[in-house]
Amino acid sequence: MQTIVLVEDDLELAELTKERLEREGFSVQHEENGEAGRDAIVDAQPDLVVLDIMLPGIDGFEVCCQVRPQYVGPILILTARDEDLDEILGLELGADDFVTKPVKPRLLLARIRALLRRTRMEPVQQAHDSVHIGSLSVDASRREAQVEGREIDLTTTEFDLLWYLATHAGEVVSRQDIYQGLFQYDYDGLDRSVDVYISRLRNRLGDQPSSPHYIKTVRGVGYLMAGEKK
Structure with a gap:
C-alpha cells in the first residue's frame, strides 16, 4: 500500500x-x-x-x-x-x-x-538503462546522476527531466514536448514550471546561467541537452 x-x-x-x-x-x-x-x-x-x-x-x-x-x-x-x-x-x-x-x-x-x-517508472520501459554525456552520467535503473564522478541529489521531477533531456541529447525539445513526456498533459503557454525546473537542474549540474555547458536555451523554441549521448 x-x-x-x-x-x-x-x-x-x-x-x-x-x-x-x-x-x-x-x-x-x-x-x-x-x-x-x-x-x-x-x-x-x-x-x-x-x-x-x-x-x-x-x-x-x-x-x-x-x-x-x-x-x-x-x-x-x-x-x-x-x-x-x-x-x-x-x-x-x-x-x-x-x-x-x-x-x-x-x-x-x-x-x-x-x-x-x-x-515508479521501470528502467525496462526506457530505451537505455544509462546515458553518458561528457562527464555527466544518468542511470535510470538506480535513478542516480553523477557529474565528474560526484553524485548529485535530485528530486523525482528533477531526475525525470534530466533523464528526458539526456535521452534526447542533441535534439531541441519544446516545452510542449517536455509536458507531454513528463506530465502527460499539454503546455498551456503560460505555465512557467518547466523554466523553474530547468533552472534548478542547471544549479544541480553546476551550469552557469550565462553560459550553460549542459542545458542550453534555444530562444523561442525550447531547450537542448548539448553533447553526444553514449
Missing part, C-alpha cells in the same frame, strides 16, 4: 481528502502543523507528500526547504493563493507539482497518481 503524508491545518478539508485517498487504496497520515508535518515526512519517508502552504508554525515553503535534504520523494503543494509567485517559490524550494485550492478531488487524485507513476 502506498503511503501519503498530508499536512493541512483545515481539519474539514483534511478529513475529506484523507477519506477520499484511503478509499482509493492509499495509507494516509495527517498532520496539522508545519513542525509535525516536517517530522512525519522525514521519519515516515512516504511515497508522496501533500503539503499546504499556509500552516501554523512554519509554513509549507519552509517545510519543503527543511525536508528536501532528507526526502527525495514527490511533494505536491496546495495553496489557496492563486499567484505565480507562490508557484515559482514552491518549485524552487523543491516541490514537484502545485495545485490551487479549492481543487476538485478527481484532479488532485490525477496529479497524485501522475507523480507516483513517474516515481
Whole structure:
C-alpha cells in the first residue's frame, strides 16, 4: 500500500481528502502543523507528500526547504493563493507539482497518481538503462546522476527531466514536448514550471546561467541537452 503524508491545518478539508485517498487504496497520515508535518515526512519517508502552504508554525515553503535534504520523494503543494509567485517559490524550494485550492478531488487524485507513476517508472520501459554525456552520467535503473564522478541529489521531477533531456541529447525539445513526456498533459503557454525546473537542474549540474555547458536555451523554441549521448 502506498503511503501519503498530508499536512493541512483545515481539519474539514483534511478529513475529506484523507477519506477520499484511503478509499482509493492509499495509507494516509495527517498532520496539522508545519513542525509535525516536517517530522512525519522525514521519519515516515512516504511515497508522496501533500503539503499546504499556509500552516501554523512554519509554513509549507519552509517545510519543503527543511525536508528536501532528507526526502527525495514527490511533494505536491496546495495553496489557496492563486499567484505565480507562490508557484515559482514552491518549485524552487523543491516541490514537484502545485495545485490551487479549492481543487476538485478527481484532479488532485490525477496529479497524485501522475507523480507516483513517474516515481515508479521501470528502467525496462526506457530505451537505455544509462546515458553518458561528457562527464555527466544518468542511470535510470538506480535513478542516480553523477557529474565528474560526484553524485548529485535530485528530486523525482528533477531526475525525470534530466533523464528526458539526456535521452534526447542533441535534439531541441519544446516545452510542449517536455509536458507531454513528463506530465502527460499539454503546455498551456503560460505555465512557467518547466523554466523553474530547468533552472534548478542547471544549479544541480553546476551550469552557469550565462553560459550553460549542459542545458542550453534555444530562444523561442525550447531547450537542448548539448553533447553526444553514449
